[in-house]
Amino acid sequence: MKRKITLKDIARELDVSISTVSKALKNSDEISRDTKEKIQAFARLYNYRPNNIAISLKNKRTKNIGVIIPDIVHHFFTTVFRGIEKYANGCGYNVIACISDESFDKEVINMEMLANGSIDGFIMALSAGTQLKKDYNHLKQVTDQGIPLVLFDRVTDEVACDKVVINDAEAAYLAVKKMIQHGRKRIALLTSEAHFNVSEKRAEGYYKALKEHNLPIDEELVLVLPHMYDEEKISERFFQQVDIDAVLCVNEIYAVRSMRHLQNQGKRIPEDVAVIGFTDGILSRLASPSLTSVAQHGELMGETAARLLVDRIEADYQDLEEPVYRTEVIRASIVERESTDST
Amino acid sequence: MKRKITLKDIARELDVSISTVSKALKNSDEISRDTKEKIQAFARLYNYRPNNIAISLKNKRTKNIGVIIPDIVHHFFTTVFRGIEKYANGCGYNVIACISDESFDKEVINMEMLANGSIDGFIMALSAGTQLKKDYNHLKQVTDQGIPLVLFDRVTDEVACDKVVINDAEAAYLAVKKMIQHGRKRIALLTSEAHFNVSEKRAEGYYKALKEHNLPIDEELVLVLPHMYDEEKISERFFQQVDIDAVLCVNEIYAVRSMRHLQNQGKRIPEDVAVIGFTDGILSRLASPSLTSVAQHGELMGETAARLLVDRIEADYQDLEEPVYRTEVIRASIVERESTDST
DNA sequence: TATCAACACGAAACCGTTTTCGTGATTGTT
DNA sequence: AACAATCACGAAAACGGTTTCGTGTTGATA
Incomplete structure (x- = not known):
């Protein structure tokens, strides 16, 4: 097991001082050509690498x-x-x-x-x-x-x-606006608990789009999912109860799950219900139908x-x-x- | 901006030596109760934390x-x-x-x-x-x-x-065996290029299962996907050409994509074709139908x-x-x- | 009273670098 | 020949800790 070689080792071996070695390896012009070459050759031979920790300590970075x-x-x-x-x-x-x-x-x-x-x-x-x-x-x-x-x-x-x-509010706003422009009128929002400020922002954009297009704001169309294991059932029930033609989901998992629940009810996507998610990940690409999604450019x-x-x-x-x-x-x-x- | 406080600072402030401070903070019984309490209180007050880098250098870890x-x-x-x-x-x-x-x-x-x-x-x-x-x-x-x-x-x-x-070969073997036991006879394998030794191992298990159950090994049922952007088209063509009743895929992306291509051809899963993937991730859980998968317990x-x-x-x-x-x-x-x- | 532990603390080396400041030797200048 | 300047290098401090080995003081003991 070859131990790591240090400046001191090189100095001892070549019978010069530590400072000379240090300077030589930095190609300082304080050191003569001969000495530099000798030291550099030796260092290369023994594969010398400075110790990061020591440098960190010295440089305070x-x-x-x-x-x-x-x-x-x-x-x-x-x-x-x-x-x-x-x-x-x-x-x-x-x-x-x-x-x-x-x-x-x-x-x-x-x-x-x-x-x-x-x-x-x-x-x-x-x-x-x-x-x-x-x-x-x-x-x-x-x-x-x-x-x-x-x-x-x-x-x-x-x-x-x-x-x-990211411009969460604006992105959500644009997503909803796009659906409205395609004639969607009853648009649901699937979001997570509000202390995630991103969810809040996205909801903000959702409301803004509805308001701007004079669509009624129906709190029954907004589902706030808790961060729990029976999320799935909650969202399944939700889709059985509401009558909608579009959904905006604050992440792609919610979106894919929504599509599934809707499909199970016999709804066609996008003909009957349009779906947009956030987070343009692998799920969005591979879902069927593939998911229109807000890319966050992580x-x-x-x-x-x-x-x-x-x-x-x-x-x-x-x-x-x-x-x-x-x-x-x-x-x-x-x-x-x-x-x-x-x- | 409060600069970080060091042992030296404490020593100077309390008019003791650095070693005394160091020992006191380690609760060494070389130091008197009084001195220790004084030093510890001071350290706590100024929120002293030892510098990791210095410790690393000294301890060589x-x-x-x-x-x-x-x-x-x-x-x-x-x-x-x-x-x-x-x-x-x-x-x-x-x-x-x-x-x-x-x-x-x-x-x-x-x-x-x-x-x-x-x-x-x-x-x-x-x-x-x-x-x-x-x-x-x-x-x-x-x-x-x-x-x-x-x-x-x-x-x-x-x-x-x-x-x-992980016991890749064995897992693939068991997956294929399971499908055979359910009467599947024409089982395809979707794998990636062989220099990934995991793909190799999984293929090994696939062949072993076929052999053990006296099923013919048909190289036409094995698709080796290159790591490229038109993977998708290649696998789509593959499924149009072969007549199969089961597929083993070396990852869940291949599996989900396979399901999609099969469904597009009007095949039902699992009635017409059974599908098993590797990597039990979020895709497997959320695909429809959800995907039977080899969990690698990452x-x-x-x-x-x-x-x-x-x-x-x-x-x-x-x-x-x-x-x-x-x-x-x-x-x-x-x-x-x-x-x-x-x- | 002289001796000796025990006690409480400090001095200094060390980890592996960087960097400043000398200093002896060589060279050039007058 | 005397001096200055340059060159090539070394000594030592510093970064912030840990740890070993003194050492001066105290109290107890013979």
Whole structure:
């Protein structure tokens, strides 16, 4: 087992000082050509690589960024993560991933773990628990310490930091408007509990579209699904009770399940009922009929978040005092497939 | 902006030595009650947290584990990742995630990045590129340096390390056998290119089941799908040409797509054709009809890999020379749903 | 009263780098 | 020949901890 070789080893072996080795490997012109070549050759031969930890300690920067997401088995977060990873790696950063599992406590623990020097900055989406509790002290502590933080998708106004969001309300508005323009009049909304601010935004867009087109707002057509195991039955009953010609669902799972329940009742999609979901993932593509869906462009969102964070980190190192935080908006787009009327 | 407080700060403030502070915070009984209380109170007040990087450098252990997976937007890897993260966090380890994107080069770069002190051990599944190239030198370098490595799912015999695999061949065998026992005779196989050793194993099980039940092996019923964008058309044509009463697919995407093509031809599932897929993900659950699927228990696989790795890491620290590597087998199970005959 | 533990704490080395500041040797200048 | 400037390198501090090994003080014992 070959142990890792250090500067000290090279220095001892070649009978020079550690500083000389360090400089030689950096190609400093303080060192003579001869010595540099000798040292570089030796280092190459023994495959010398500087120890990241020591460099981190010395430089007070780790080139790691911490990502905390509520759930990894979730298409949207997964694509965001990929976007982050892609951009970060491109800048020489590693990504340390933690999953909060929608729990406030886990979120706090993970942040504390990482905040003690392991990372140069955070990218995160708030867990459901945190949004419910409305306690953002752990985030404030982090920013108070001067650690850059970027929130995405599930954000809050209570914390001053960079943010990346999508135009949820507008996307929902456009989706509903499109269905109305195709003559749909009784449009249902399947949403999740309101403390997810994204659901709230989407509902907002739904109401706005109805109002603008003078359609009655019927609360019976709005189903708020709790985050539980018998979701499925609840939504099945819902579709038996209401008489509708279109549905907007706040995610693709709800949408696919809705299509199934409707089909079981003998309804045709899209002839009898049009369906639009959010989250343009694999389900939307492979459902039958394939699902018209609001694409959230998670990968772009991740890249954007990573860009904001890296910018902030590097700015910090140049002491550019510039405490103006940015919020970037990713524009969702509607991917039309078979579950809605073709134009 | 409150800067992070260090041992030195506390020592200066309280007019004691750094060593005293360090010991007091560790509750060493070398320090008097009075002094300890004073120091601990001060530390609590100023919310002192030791710097992870400094500890890592001193202890030569980072409490980080590196995970390299080929793709994050993939249900199976996602669940494995979650299992790893869950177990690792339970032991106080963080997970650094890198995505190789199925590329040999990215895999190498990521490993080198992490191997220089950032992590205590690796968990990974080989990228397609690496399996194609059959070049495992980067893995060997890592193990040569004494860095523990655990391979999962996509493994190779060429590297001596701990491994976690599933009984792919057997699972495929059992799936096909089940269909045969229900009277199915013309069973197709949809697989991907063979350099993914998992596909190979699954095909192996398929052939074995046919042979054992004296069914003819008809290569026309085997479709090897290339990893391309017009996969879909190829499989559509395939189903138009063959006359079958069952299909085994090596993943759930192929399976759902197959069902769709079959349904478009007017075939009923499972009455006319039974379908079984691999990877029991969200698609299998939400497809209609819902898909009978081989569950790979990714989360368990991840936990197992993490357990093996952590064991190995901690053993290393106790210098237990024990170079016997283990291979754990996760037993896949078949989740029966609507796409096959109910028993 | 001299001796000796036990006690409570500090000095210093160390982990592997980077970086500043000397310094001895060589070279060039007058 | 005396001096300055340049060159090539080394010593040492620093990053923030942990840990070993003193050491001065105290109280008990012979």
